[in-house]
Amino acid sequence: MSLRHGTDMAAIEALSKLSLTEGRSDPAGSADASSLLDALPVGVAVFALSNTGKPCCRTVNEQLRHWISRPSETLVGLPFEGFPLFESAPIIGEQLAGMLAGKKMPGGRINFSSASAAGDRHFSAEVRPFTDVEGRKALVCVRDRAPELYAETHLRATMLMDSLTGLPNRLALTERLDELMAAGETRPAIIIVNIDRFNRINESLGATVGDEFLIALARRLSGCIRSNDCVARLAADEFAILIGRLGPESDGADVIDRIHERLREPFALSGGEVYVTATIGLAVMNDRVADAEDLLHQADYALRTAKQEGGTVETYLPRDHSREIGLFHLEAELRRAIERDELMLAFQPLVNLETGRIEGAEALSRWFCEEQGVVLPADFIPMAEETGLIVPLGRAALRHACERLAYWRRAIPAAHDLQVAVNVSSVQFRRDDLVATVVEALALADLPGDALKIELTESAIVSEPERVRQVFHQLKELGCTIAMDDFGTGYSSLSYLQSFPIDVLKIDQSFVRGMLDSEDSQNIIDAILSLARSLDMRTIAEGVETELQMRSLKAAGCHAGQGFYFARPLFEEDFIAKLGELA
Structure with a gap:
C-alpha cells in the first residue's frame, strides 16, 4: 500500500467516528463529516441496510460523484445493484452485504474496471465496516x-530497454523469443555480435567516445535487419539479433554478410574515425531448445568457440555442447561437495630409500560423486583451478591432513615423527593467504610447523618470484619444510634455488620412468642429485614403479621415493596398515 493510500485510509477511519446520516443536500448530516469526505482524493460511498435488507447508498463524496458524473440526489438511496461504477465488481456488493449483516468478511483490495465514453477506467476498492x-x-x-x-x-x-542505445535489453529479447517459440509458427535464430578489442576504444579515446561508438553501432545493426527482426544489447559490446522467421533453406548467412559489410565502413566519432571487426555466433532453432535462454546460450557458445579458434563466425551445432553441459553439471556437483566437506584424502607413502621405512605421506584429494561415481583428480582438479574452487578445496585438504597426522602421532608409535606433504596449487598460492591458512591448520591440529611439508610446482615458483620468496621465508619461520615439485619440467634457474629457502627437490616421474632405458633421463637425474647435494637439499623421486628403479636411485644417492612400487595412494585405514608393514 502506498503512503498516499495509507493517509487516505487513516482519514476514513477518523471519518467513521463521525455521524454519517442520510440527507438530501447534505447526506453526511454533519458539516465536518461532509467537508472531510469531499476533501479526500479518493471516492467514498457509505452504505447501510435498507428496509428490504439490501445494501443501500447513504452518502457519496465529491470525488466519487465526479467519476460517476451524476449529482448526489440521484445516488443517495440507490441499492448497490443499481449503483453506477460497480457493475463489474459484484464482489464489493457481497462484502457490503456480509459486513452489514455482522459477518466477518475477508478484506483486501479489489481491482475492477468501468467502461466510459473515454474508454475503460481502472479502479481499486476497499470495504470497511463501522x-x-x-x-x-x-x-x-x-x-x-x-x-x-x-x-x-x-x-x-x-526494465526492458537499454538506457544507452534505446534498444531492447536481454530481458525484452528473451520475452520476444519466448513468444515466437510459444506460437510455434516460425523458425527463429539468434546472432550474437561481439566487437573485437572494444576496450581499446575506451582506453585510447575515453569512455564517452566508447558510448558514442555503441550508439552508432546500434543504429548500424538496426539497419541490417527486417521489420519482424529485433536488435538487442546484451552487454557492454555484445549485441544480439533475433531473426524472427528464418526460411527453410536459409542459415542466416545473409544477415551475417550484411553485418560484416556495414562494419567495414569506418565509424566517424568525435575522437576520429574508428575501424572495428566483430566475432559472431549463430544458433538456429533446434530440437534441443526448450526455451529462449537455451537458444541464447547456444549462440553464446558458438561465439566463444569462434573466439577460441580465431575465426569470425561460428554456427552452433547440437553435438558441440554435450561436453560443456557435462562439465557444467560436474562443476555444480564439485561446488556442493566442497561446501558439504565431502571430499576425502588418500595418502601415498614417502619411503626412505636407505632404511626402507615410511618417513612421510603426501595427502591427495579424492572425490566420489553420488551421480558419477569416482571422479579422477585429472578431471576435477583443473576444473577447480579454473573456477577458483581450488582455494576452498586446498584449505580443506590442508586442514584434514594436519588433523589426521596429529591423530596418528598421538595414537601410533610408528607415526611419532611422521611428516605430511600437501600440494599447493599455483592458483591457490595467488588467491589465498597461504601463510594464514597454514597457521590456522597447524593450530587447529596442535601440530608443530616441522610436521608439515608444502609442495609447489617449479612453474608456479618462477611465475611470481618475489612474492614466492616472501611467503617461503614466512613458512620457514613456522618450521615448515618446502619442496619444489616436478623439478626438471619447468624453467627455474639456479639463482632461484640459491635464493629461495627450498629444502627438497622432487624429481619428476617422467625422468624416473625412462631412467633405465634413456641415457638422457639418467643424466638428468644424476644432474639433479648432484645439484641437490651442492645446495644441501634432500631429493625425492616420484613415480618409482620397479625394484630396479628403486635400487638405481638409492645407489645414485637419492634420499626418498614414492610410487606404485611402494604403494598406491591409500585411504587412512590402509595407510595405517602399510605403516605397520614398513615400520
Missing part, C-alpha cells in the same frame, strides 16, 4: 489506478 449512532454501516473507498498503472507500464518499459 458503527455510528444509527447502527451498522459500511464504507467503500475507491481509488483511481491510472497513476499506478502508468508507473507500472513506465517501469516495465524501463
Whole structure:
C-alpha cells in the first residue's frame, strides 16, 4: 500500500467516528463529516441496510460523484445493484452485504474496471465496516489506478530497454523469443555480435567516445535487419539479433554478410574515425531448445568457440555442447561437495630409500560423486583451478591432513615423527593467504610447523618470484619444510634455488620412468642429485614403479621415493596398515 493510500485510509477511519446520516443536500448530516469526505482524493460511498435488507447508498463524496458524473440526489438511496461504477465488481456488493449483516468478511483490495465514453477506467476498492449512532454501516473507498498503472507500464518499459542505445535489453529479447517459440509458427535464430578489442576504444579515446561508438553501432545493426527482426544489447559490446522467421533453406548467412559489410565502413566519432571487426555466433532453432535462454546460450557458445579458434563466425551445432553441459553439471556437483566437506584424502607413502621405512605421506584429494561415481583428480582438479574452487578445496585438504597426522602421532608409535606433504596449487598460492591458512591448520591440529611439508610446482615458483620468496621465508619461520615439485619440467634457474629457502627437490616421474632405458633421463637425474647435494637439499623421486628403479636411485644417492612400487595412494585405514608393514 502506498503512503498516499495509507493517509487516505487513516482519514476514513477518523471519518467513521463521525455521524454519517442520510440527507438530501447534505447526506453526511454533519458539516465536518461532509467537508472531510469531499476533501479526500479518493471516492467514498457509505452504505447501510435498507428496509428490504439490501445494501443501500447513504452518502457519496465529491470525488466519487465526479467519476460517476451524476449529482448526489440521484445516488443517495440507490441499492448497490443499481449503483453506477460497480457493475463489474459484484464482489464489493457481497462484502457490503456480509459486513452489514455482522459477518466477518475477508478484506483486501479489489481491482475492477468501468467502461466510459473515454474508454475503460481502472479502479481499486476497499470495504470497511463501522458503527455510528444509527447502527451498522459500511464504507467503500475507491481509488483511481491510472497513476499506478502508468508507473507500472513506465517501469516495465524501463526494465526492458537499454538506457544507452534505446534498444531492447536481454530481458525484452528473451520475452520476444519466448513468444515466437510459444506460437510455434516460425523458425527463429539468434546472432550474437561481439566487437573485437572494444576496450581499446575506451582506453585510447575515453569512455564517452566508447558510448558514442555503441550508439552508432546500434543504429548500424538496426539497419541490417527486417521489420519482424529485433536488435538487442546484451552487454557492454555484445549485441544480439533475433531473426524472427528464418526460411527453410536459409542459415542466416545473409544477415551475417550484411553485418560484416556495414562494419567495414569506418565509424566517424568525435575522437576520429574508428575501424572495428566483430566475432559472431549463430544458433538456429533446434530440437534441443526448450526455451529462449537455451537458444541464447547456444549462440553464446558458438561465439566463444569462434573466439577460441580465431575465426569470425561460428554456427552452433547440437553435438558441440554435450561436453560443456557435462562439465557444467560436474562443476555444480564439485561446488556442493566442497561446501558439504565431502571430499576425502588418500595418502601415498614417502619411503626412505636407505632404511626402507615410511618417513612421510603426501595427502591427495579424492572425490566420489553420488551421480558419477569416482571422479579422477585429472578431471576435477583443473576444473577447480579454473573456477577458483581450488582455494576452498586446498584449505580443506590442508586442514584434514594436519588433523589426521596429529591423530596418528598421538595414537601410533610408528607415526611419532611422521611428516605430511600437501600440494599447493599455483592458483591457490595467488588467491589465498597461504601463510594464514597454514597457521590456522597447524593450530587447529596442535601440530608443530616441522610436521608439515608444502609442495609447489617449479612453474608456479618462477611465475611470481618475489612474492614466492616472501611467503617461503614466512613458512620457514613456522618450521615448515618446502619442496619444489616436478623439478626438471619447468624453467627455474639456479639463482632461484640459491635464493629461495627450498629444502627438497622432487624429481619428476617422467625422468624416473625412462631412467633405465634413456641415457638422457639418467643424466638428468644424476644432474639433479648432484645439484641437490651442492645446495644441501634432500631429493625425492616420484613415480618409482620397479625394484630396479628403486635400487638405481638409492645407489645414485637419492634420499626418498614414492610410487606404485611402494604403494598406491591409500585411504587412512590402509595407510595405517602399510605403516605397520614398513615400520
